[in-house]
Amino acid sequence: MNMDQLKRQAAARALEEVRDGMQLGLGTGSTAKHFVELLGERVAAGLKVVGVPTSEATRADAERCGVPLTTLDEIDHLDITVDGADEIDPELNLIKGGGGALLREKIVAAASDRMIVIADDTKWVPTLGKFPLPVEVIPFGLGATRRAIEKAFAECGVSGQMAVRKDKGGHVFVTDGGHWIVDAQLGRIVDPPGLAKALSAIPGVVEHGLFIGLASSAVLAGGEGIRVIERRKPKGDQE
Ligand SMILES: O=C[C@H](O)[C@H](O)[C@H](O)COP(=O)(O)O
Known part of the structure; x- marks a missing residue:
């Protein structure tokens, strides 16, 4: 399985958490793009959700895929944000922003009850920092x-x-x-x-691009299958 297929697998696993009526944060990058595409297929099949995109690129993807969009001015919270990452450590601290969308991504993640990070397992590192x-x-x-x-x-x-x-x-x-x-x-x-x-x-x-205490779980797709890692501490706890 190639890297792109692994990313799509992680996106598909995160999609299993999405329920009718949810308000979703839509991440940016090549992995998050798979999520938006798969979400679009579910919307076409009748799923009712609205999304807040974290970049103009994701806005364009979501519109192309038929995912209804809203803003954080029109709604007061998000149920789940699904986004990629450049590095993920065992505390589920992240480096993000390789695609330049870190500001909107962090605003959206902070407004979400849960943030699910989706990635191929090469993003999993013992210590953050190799990625600039x-x-x-x-x-x-x-x-x-x-x-x-x-x-x-x-x-x-x-x-x-x-x-x-x-x-x-x-x-x-x-x-x-x-x-x-x-x-x-x-x-x-x-x-x-x-x-x-x-x-x-x-x-x-x-x-x-340091996302501390924001990710609730990480879905990592690798050659040996999918691993879901849950954050041990409550959201927002930085200690
Ligand atoms: O600014 C971009 C984002 O933080 C991306 O989520 C991150 O760079 C990961 O992107 P990709 O899924 O393409 O590796």
Whole structure:
């Protein structure tokens, strides 16, 4: 089975949790796209749900697949968000934002009763950090923001190269929110909750790709089948 088939399997397993009448957060990326497509098939067969997309790309996919959409202004909570991840650790802390959608993804995940992370099992890591950590920043004053980020890294016992993300054409990548992304090659993040807190406190940092205490479960598809890992601590508990 190839990687794409594994991603689709994980998406199909998460879909089993969806019930009629649910309000869903729709993640972004190649794995979440499978979920939106499979959800669209269920909607066509009569399932009644509404979704809040976490990016313009997912909005377009959902519209194409016939999934009815709403916003967090029109509804007051989401039952489940299903989203992919770039790395998942045994505490179900995540690195997200490889596709640049981390800000909306985090807003949507935080508004959800449950967040189910779907992935092929190569995303499962003992320690976060091999995948470059995306930090979404305001372009104004970027030099000062970068220095503050470096200081936060040092205080949290990590260091590494930082680079402003570029698109395929070599232009600065601009997020759906109109911001830029700095990717930091940290290697090994020893204290993800501590680093998340330090980055969130920096003016100029809009959001970062550390998702701490947000995932309720992870569905990992691998050569030997599907593993579902439940979070031990309640949602929002960062200790
Ligand atoms: O910004 C993008 C998201 O955080 C994605 O969920 C993450 O990058 C994983 O994407 P994929 O399923 O394509 O590996």
